[in-house]
Amino acid sequence: MKAVGIILAGGNNSRMESLSNKRAIAAMPVCGSYRCVDFALSNMTNSGIKTVAVLSQYNARSLNEHLSSSKWWDFGRKQGGLYVFTPTVTATNSWWYRGTADAIWQNLDFLKKRHEPYVVIASGDCVYKLDYDKVLDYHIEKKADITVVCKEMPAGTDVSRFGVVRMNEESRITEFEEKPMVAHSNTVSCGIYVIRRRQLIEMLEKCAEENRWNFVNDIILRYKNLKRIYAYKTDGYWSNISTVDSYYDTNMDFLKPDVRKYFFKDEPRIYSKQEDLPPAKYNAGSSVSNSLISAGCIVNGKVENSLLFKNVYVGNNCVIKNSIILNEVYIGDNTHIENCIVESRDTLKANMYYSGDDGIKIIAEHNKRYNI
Amino acid sequence: MKKEMIAMLLAGGQGSRLGVLTADMAKPAVQFGGKYRIIDFPLSNCINSGIDTVGVLTQYQPLRLNTHIGIGIPWDLDRNYGGVSVLPPYEKGENSEWYTGTANAIYQNLRFIEEYDPEYVLILSGDHIYKMDYEVMLDFHKSHNADITIATMPVPWEEASRFGLVVADEDGRITEFEEKPANPKSNLASMGIYIFNWKTLKQSLLDKSEQPNCDFGKHVIPYCHEQGKGVYSWQFTGYWKDVGTLGSYWEANMELVDLVPEFNLYEEYWKIYTQYDNIEPQYIADSTKIERSIIGEGAEIYGEVINSVLGAGVSIGKGTVVRDSIIMQNTKIGENCTIDKSIVAEKCSIGDNVMFGVGESKESKLNASVYAFDLVTVAEGSVIPSGVRVGKNTAIKGVTCEADYPDHMLDGGEFILKEGQA
Numbered sequence: 001m002k003a004v005g006i007i008l009a010g011g012n013n014s015r016m017e018s019l020s021n022k023r024a025i026a027a028m029p030v031c032g033s034y035r036c037v038d039f040a041l042s043n044m045t046n047s048g049i050k051t052v053a054v055l056s057q058y059n060a061r062s063l064n065e066h067l068s069s070s071k072w073w074d075f076g077r078k079q080g081g082l083y084v085f086t087p088t089v090t091a092t093n094s095w096w097y098r099g100t101a102d103a104i105w106q107n108l109d110f111l112k113k114r115h116e117p118y119v120v121i122a123s124g125d126c127v128y129k130l131d132y133d134k135v136l137d138y139h140i141e142k143k144a145d146i147t148v149v150c151k152e153m154p155a156g157t158d159v160s161r162f163g164v165v166r167m168n169e170e171s172r173i174t175e176f177e178e179k180p181m182v183a184h185s186n187t188v189s190c191g192i193y194v195i196r197r198r199q200l201i202e203m204l205e206k207c208a209e210e211n212r213w214n215f216v217n218d219i220i221l222r223y224k225n226l227k228r229i230y231a232y233k234t235d236g237y238w239s240n241i242s243t244v245d246s247y248y249d250t251n252m253d254f255l256k257p258d259v260r261k262y263f264f265k266d267e268p269r270i271y272s273k274q275e276d277l278p279p280a281k282y283n284a285g286s287s288v289s290n291s292l293i294s295a296g297c298i299v300n301g302k303v304e305n306s307l308l309f310k311n312v313y314v315g316n317n318c319v320i321k322n323s324i325i326l327n328e329v330y331i332g333d334n335t336h337i338e339n340c341i342v343e344s345r346d347t348l349k350a351n352m353y354y355s356g357d358d359g360i361k362i363i364a365e366h367n368k369r370y371n372i
Numbered sequence: 373m374k375k376e377m378i379a380m381l382l383a384g385g386q387g388s389r390l391g392v393l394t395a396d397m398a399k400p401a402v403q404f405g406g407k408y409r410i411i412d413f414p415l416s417n418c419i420n421s422g423i424d425t426v427g428v429l430t431q432y433q434p435l436r437l438n439t440h441i442g443i444g445i446p447w448d449l450d451r452n453y454g455g456v457s458v459l460p461p462y463e464k465g466e467n468s469e470w471y472t473g474t475a476n477a478i479y480q481n482l483r484f485i486e487e488y489d490p491e492y493v494l495i496l497s498g499d500h501i502y503k504m505d506y507e508v509m510l511d512f513h514k515s516h517n518a519d520i521t522i523a524t525m526p527v528p529w530e531e532a533s534r535f536g537l538v539v540a541d542e543d544g545r546i547t548e549f550e551e552k553p554a555n556p557k558s559n560l561a562s563m564g565i566y567i568f569n570w571k572t573l574k575q576s577l578l579d580k581s582e583q584p585n586c587d588f589g590k591h592v593i594p595y596c597h598e599q600g601k602g603v604y605s606w607q608f609t610g611y612w613k614d615v616g617t618l619g620s621y622w623e624a625n626m627e628l629v630d631l632v633p634e635f636n637l638y639e640e641y642w643k644i645y646t647q648y649d650n651i652e653p654q655y656i657a658d659s660t661k662i663e664r665s666i667i668g669e670g671a672e673i674y675g676e677v678i679n680s681v682l683g684a685g686v687s688i689g690k691g692t693v694v695r696d697s698i699i700m701q702n703t704k705i706g707e708n709c710t711i712d713k714s715i716v717a718e719k720c721s722i723g724d725n726v727m728f729g730v731g732e733s734k735e736s737k738l739n740a741s742v743y744a745f746d747l748v749t750v751a752e753g754s755v756i757p758s759g760v761r762v763g764k765n766t767a768i769k770g771v772t773c774e775a776d777y778p779d780h781m782l783d784g785g786e787f788i789l790k791e792g793q794a
Contacts, residue, residue, distance in 0.1 A: 032652065033651050033669070034651075254653075263652075276645045278407070278637035278638055279668045281629070281665075281666045282665050282666070283663070284663050286663060288662055289660060292653040292655055292656075294669075
């Protein structure tokens with residue numbers, strides 16, 4: 001393969017509210033049986049990338065656990081492999097990652113030792129399918145220095161949480177605004193970059209000398225008039241998980257047949273850690289409509305327009321509507337849940353009533369599962 | 373390096389009483405319980421009991437079994453030393469032959485066992501559904517200074533005459549063997565699971581090497597008993613099911629949907645591992661009734677599912693009702709069908725307005741002892757055209773078209789065996 005992969009998975013986002021207390025966004029369970037980072041990892045392996053470094057910093061326990069074996073994505077190879085880099089103390093430095101560019105710079109030895117001519121940088125908090133090989137071909141064809149994968153959002157989308165780009169007729173990026181209050185375009189950066197490895201090393205070293213640590217501000221924005229920075233437009237499904245609403249909406253998108261077909265049935269597949277859970281079980285009295293149910297679930301009550309993640313137990317006469325129940329939640333009998341996200345491994349008592357009346361409510365009860 | 377105990381798993385049998393289900397695959401490779409294959413149960417038992425070296429003896433239609441086992445990754449049996457090895461019959465300087473019996477198959481692989489020079493050898497068969505800790509059995513074997521330990525199970529007295537029985541004293545030492553006796557003296561049935569001292573096993577297999585169709589139950593164990601070896605019975609009391617016939621196979625699947633099934637797949641410890649690709653959640657569409665069923669990953673259900681076991685990636689069209697049936701992996705069923713008491717194998721394609729299990733019960737014209745139990749049995753990869761009705765005790769295999777069904781009907785007891793797969 002012509003490229004080495006880097007996945008930026010360090011981030012937290014306060015707009016994820018209490019959902020990000022437990023884990024980095026990259027480790028956030030999505031779409032029933034996946035984690036956010038599975039999409040970038042699967043895209044890498046499906047694009048023929050053999051070597052991937054995941055850079056993580058914020059609350060990485062959950063992510064490390066998920067990445068404890070590389071075999072699910074077929075990376076555990078003699079040629080290549082999956083590396084997880086968290087900040088470490090060295091003889092010369094004891095910093096945390098001070099930004100995205102710094103995270104890569106602190107692991108520059110990894111990049112220097114590789115032989116692949118290109119680097120694909122992707123973020124670990126997006127849900128999408130993309131053949132990076134096609135982006136790379138485009139990058140070479142355009143003789144670009146950096147290629148940024150972009151997506152045109154539907155008119156009227158609030159793009160203030162994205163990097164917004166404007167390009168000329170041959171797709172060269174002329175303007176790039178990070179999280180603008182008022183945007184001049186609705187084409188946003190997907191946070192996926194292709195760049196020549198030596199070029200990246202050179203730029204990062206220069207940035208570090210000047211105490212600059214942010215990939216977007218200090219590389220893309222500063223160099224946009226000097227270097228040939230191109231936009232590669234993707235028109236497939238792409239969603240960035242950075243707020244509670246975007247998390248909820250992305251999950252709910254999977255109730256649509258075309259989205260499910262695109263991600264679940266069409267090649268190439270998205271891979272994730274396999275946990276050998278038994279099939280889902282429906283007991284007498286259960287009723288389910290328009291919902292996604294994952295392996296290991298046991299359903300006794302009513303589930304409507306909802307997602308049950310892995311190993312969820314739904315008690316008798318429960319009603320679950322328009323909600324997302326994360327992994328290993330136990331819901332006691334007669335409990336009503338509407339417009340909620342229930343945090344993983346939670347235990348909800350019987351006869352409770354939860355409802356998000358003005359927006360999505362996050363439930364984290366911390367009850368003990370077994371009372372001895 | 374020495375291993376204390378290694379397992380030899382006999383997986384070469386056809387399982388002819390499973391009819392068209394085993395037309396193209398060995399019985400241990402047949403799917404069970406919505407995502408597993410029968411061989412997953414003994415393999416998972418091995419690794420859960422701390423046995424990390426397993427020889428799998430294959431013979432009949434091994435392709436599916438080979439691809440399923442691979443290098444043993446799902447069961448953690450990919451090891452630097454040991455792990456899983458698939459052992460097919462092979463050509464020799466003289467006397468090249470197929471595996472002619474259970475003991476003969478082990479005899480032909482004595483060199484494999486010698487490599488590991490174990491103290492004990494565990495002999496398993498690949499066609500039972502159960503969870504067993506072989507380590508407990510080994511502890512029994514050691515504490516009784518046994519040469520051979522046979523796992524046994526009490527069966528109802530009225531059924532005892534259908535089994536190979538053992539008569540044991542209060543210490544567990546076996547005094548007598550009875551093969552399907554008319555008047556049984558005991559109700560302890562042999563489960564076909566044996567622990568041998570390696571020295572005893574090797575010597576007895578060499579002594580009996582000239583025996584045609586050499587079998588453990590019929591020849592080797594009685595021979596050892598005659599030689600005065602200590603043969604003990606270790607009584608197992610958990611769930612154990614021989615899924616050798618279509619009826620028992622169907623029954624064992626149906627037992628999984630009980631509220632708290634006797635054989636519980638949902639226990640955290642003693643997981644059953646399997647090789648699988650589908651990991652995505654299943655989708656249940658609007659206003660569908662799903663009761664007393666288990667459904668595998670990635671299924672898309674637009675119809676009703678009652679009292680059934682559905683594999684991964686199965687799709688059920690709108691208006692279709694599936695009752696008391698087993699639908700295996702990646703089978704697609706169209707709209708407005710009624711599927712009653714059927715076993716539909718993997719990757720089948722069924723059209724719209726199809727009815728399975730209609731009419732009176734009639735004796736099968738293909739094989740009355742195999743296709744009984746009023747089941748409709750459809751082989752892997754079969755195609756069923758829209759608008760046909762299929763009676764009870766029927767068998768269908770291959771790509772069928774409307775012309776194969778006179779008046780759109782396959783009467784009870786009839787069968788269609790054709791070439792091709794969907």
